[in-house]
Amino acid sequence: MPMLEPLPQRVVVYEVGPRDGLQNERTHLRVDQKLELIRALAVTGLKRIEVTSFVSPRWIPQLADADELARQLPKAPGVAFSALVPNEKGLERAREAGMKSVAVFLSSSQTHSQKNIHKSLEEALGGYRSVCAEARRLGMRVRGYVSTVWGCPYEGPVSVERSLFAAASLIEMGCEQVSLGDTIGVGTPRQTEQSLGAMLKRIPAPQLAQHMHDTRGTALANVLVGLQMGLTTFDAAVGGLGGCPYAPGAAGNLATEDLVYMLEGMGIETGVDMQRLVAAGKLAQRLIGRELPGKFLRAALAADGAGPLT
Amino acid sequence: MPMLEPLPQRVVVYEVGPRDGLQNERTHLRVDQKLELIRALAVTGLKRIEVTSFVSPRWIPQLADADELARQLPKAPGVAFSALVPNEKGLERAREAGMKSVAVFLSSSQTHSQKNIHKSLEEALGGYRSVCAEARRLGMRVRGYVSTVWGCPYEGPVSVERSLFAAASLIEMGCEQVSLGDTIGVGTPRQTEQSLGAMLKRIPAPQLAQHMHDTRGTALANVLVGLQMGLTTFDAAVGGLGGCPYAPGAAGNLATEDLVYMLEGMGIETGVDMQRLVAAGKLAQRLIGRELPGKFLRAALAADGAGPLT
Numbered sequence: 265m266p267m268l269e270p271l272p273q274r275v276v277v278y279e280v281g282p283r284d285g286l287q288n289e290r291t292h293l294r295v296d297q298k299l300e301l302i303r304a305l306a307v308t309g310l311k312r313i314e315v316t317s318f319v320s321p322r323w324i325p326q327l328a329d330a331d332e333l334a335r336q337l338p339k340a341p342g343v344a345f346s347a348l349v350p351n352e353k354g355l356e357r358a359r360e361a362g363m364k365s366v367a368v369f370l371s372s373s374q375t376h377s378q379k380n381i382h383k384s385l386e387e388a389l390g391g392y393r394s395v396c397a398e399a400r401r402l403g404m405r406v407r408g409y410v411s412t413v414w415g416c417p418y419e420g421p422v423s424v425e426r427s428l429f430a431a432a433s434l435i436e437m438g439c440e441q442v443s444l445g446d447t448i449g450v451g452t453p454r455q456t457e458q459s460l461g462a463m464l465k466r467i468p469a470p471q472l473a474q475h476m477h478d479t480r481g482t483a484l485a486n487v488l489v490g491l492q493m494g495l496t497t498f499d500a501a502v503g504g505l506g507g508c509p510y511a512p513g514a515a516g517n518l519a520t521e522d523l524v525y526m527l528e529g530m531g532i533e534t535g536v537d538m539q540r541l542v543a544a545g546k547l548a549q550r551l552i553g554r555e556l557p558g559k560f561l562r563a564a565l566a567a568d569g570a571g572p573l574t
Numbered sequence: 575m576p577m578l579e580p581l582p583q584r585v586v587v588y589e590v591g592p593r594d595g596l597q598n599e600r601t602h603l604r605v606d607q608k609l610e611l612i613r614a615l616a617v618t619g620l621k622r623i624e625v626t627s628f629v630s631p632r633w634i635p636q637l638a639d640a641d642e643l644a645r646q647l648p649k650a651p652g653v654a655f656s657a658l659v660p661n662e663k664g665l666e667r668a669r670e671a672g673m674k675s676v677a678v679f680l681s682s683s684q685t686h687s688q689k690n691i692h693k694s695l696e697e698a699l700g701g702y703r704s705v706c707a708e709a710r711r712l713g714m715r716v717r718g719y720v721s722t723v724w725g726c727p728y729e730g731p732v733s734v735e736r737s738l739f740a741a742a743s744l745i746e747m748g749c750e751q752v753s754l755g756d757t758i759g760v761g762t763p764r765q766t767e768q769s770l771g772a773m774l775k776r777i778p779a780p781q782l783a784q785h786m787h788d789t790r791g792t793a794l795a796n797v798l799v800g801l802q803m804g805l806t807t808f809d810a811a812v813g814g815l816g817g818c819p820y821a822p823g824a825a826g827n828l829a830t831e832d833l834v835y836m837l838e839g840m841g842i843e844t845g846v847d848m849q850r851l852v853a854a855g856k857l858a859q860r861l862i863g864r865e866l867p868g869k870f871l872r873a874a875l876a877a878d879g880a881g882p883l884t
Contacts, residue, residue: 267802
């Protein structure tokens with residue numbers, strides 16, 4: 265099989281459901297409900313779980329309980345929990361709550377950056393320099409997110425150069441990995457090849473992650489391109505939790521089950537137990553109280569009463 | 575971009591919604607409703623539309639109106655309508671109703687074949703020999719379908735050799751193209767590469783089509799593999815109409831909008847007007863009266879009231 269070779273033998277599935285999923289759900293979960301979901305995810309074999317964001321509660325009311333949640337995180341050997349921090353104050357809150365892994369985030373699109381974090385890309389990068397330095401001094405792991413790499417809800421196409429500038433700056437200031445986001449789920453495979461190709465000229469594959477939204481159904485096709493180009497970390501949210509903030513009713517995050525199903529079906533090791541993952545997906549759906557869009561989850565739920573399909 | 579080159583410059587999107595979609599919907603449409611949907615599809619730029627099946631009404635009550643429907647098909651220059659025929663009687667009905675393009679169908683899995691058409695693969699092939707000969711004598715185009723190529727709901731994995739035997743036999747008896755079906759939507763990219771690789775050793779790419787179901791979200795990733803291997807025809811159903819007969823509630827057919835979005839986003843010409851296709855999808859959803867699973871359609875419906883997302 266020369267075409268799909270060489271592919272990575274194993275990949276890291278980076279679960280973002282409790283953060284990127286829940287922050288876009290209308291239903292606000294209580295801390296004990298979030299912890300129940302995080303515990304269910306922590307026993308699946310997932311090694312990275314992003315649990316919350318230390319932004320101002322005014323920005324994201326769904327995650328206003330970040331401090332309380334972080335203090336009660338379960339002991340989960342082999343699982344690294346992480347949280348977003350928007351600035352030094354957020355970092356301080358994260359440290360006080362016991363987080364050992366944090367992430368900073370910005371948008372390569374100027375308009376999205378202004379609307380989302382009220383700063384230009386350059387201002388955001390300026391602020392994160394000290395956040396990253398301080399986090400590293402504290403012995404924390406730091407991840408970076410670059411949003412709107414495949415397109416912006418306000419500007420449309422975003423130049424690869426801007427995304428590359430953002431990603432390379434984050435790496436240079438100490439992020440161990442930068443996750444490239446298709447925030448509105450517009451990406452298609454040729455574009456993915458071009459964007460990742462440009463990134464890979466300056467940033468090694470292990471330092472890049474793909475964070476694809478499935479708003480138009482193309483997330484896994486784009487992941488396949490990433491795999492063929494050597495990427496080994498892919499973000500996803502259990503059940504496809506989250507939806508699209510720009511189009512309520514549309515799908516958002518790639519569903520973790522769909523990602524794991526494809527990877528394991530290709531013989532690529534994820535370390536994730538699908539039965540436990542589906543159990544976490546069912547829990548997420550029950551807690552949120554709406555049908556989640558993840559296709560594998562739907563098939564699994566349907567098969568519960570259907571017989572031959574497994 | 576060496577990895578995704580060469581890709582076909584244009585592909586045929588083979589619409590199967592009125593047949594493979596409607597035959598699996600609980601809501602039975604009236605003839606005038608089906609014709610409304612077919613008319614909406616016929617103005618999108620789709621060149622091939624499968625409209626019904628001339629099987630016994632006892633088998634598929636949803637399509638019991640095949641004769642009446644076929645007689646009232648719209649005049650649509652450049653669009654070829656087709657219908658399934660299970661045997662010579664079905665072919666005769668199709669001919670009398672004015673169809674110029676028909677298709678025969680079988681399963682490479684023995685159990686699925688018995689349950690679906692009450693014949694073994696060998697018996698089915700035996701019966702189709704005369705059907706294909708007669709159809710060709712009548713100047714009709716004939717297509718073949720092989721189901722369960724990626725897996726069977728009863729047997730699990732199906733050997734590539736059986737699928738290849740079925741496909742090659744159909745080509746040999748006069749089918750202009752054989753559509754390979756992932757009937758239960760279990761396929762993943764490496765398997766797709768293996769199956770298509772085996773097929774392509776004996777059958778030229780233009781004579782093969784991929785008919786992927788999106789039950790586990792992998793349909794477009796599998797299509798991407800097919801594109802990379804040179805296939806140029808892909809089946810899909812408007813809105814993802816249909817569902818999975820083995821798991822009610824799960825997704826079935828790949829949604830035509832998702833397929834067209836990915837292809838056009840890659841610069842591959844489909845000839846399909848997305849706005850008109852979405853209009854047909856909205857109509858399908860309204861007629862069927864349930865939310866269809868196609869992701870692009872959902873995003874489009876959501877964006878109707880959402881603003882920035884286009």
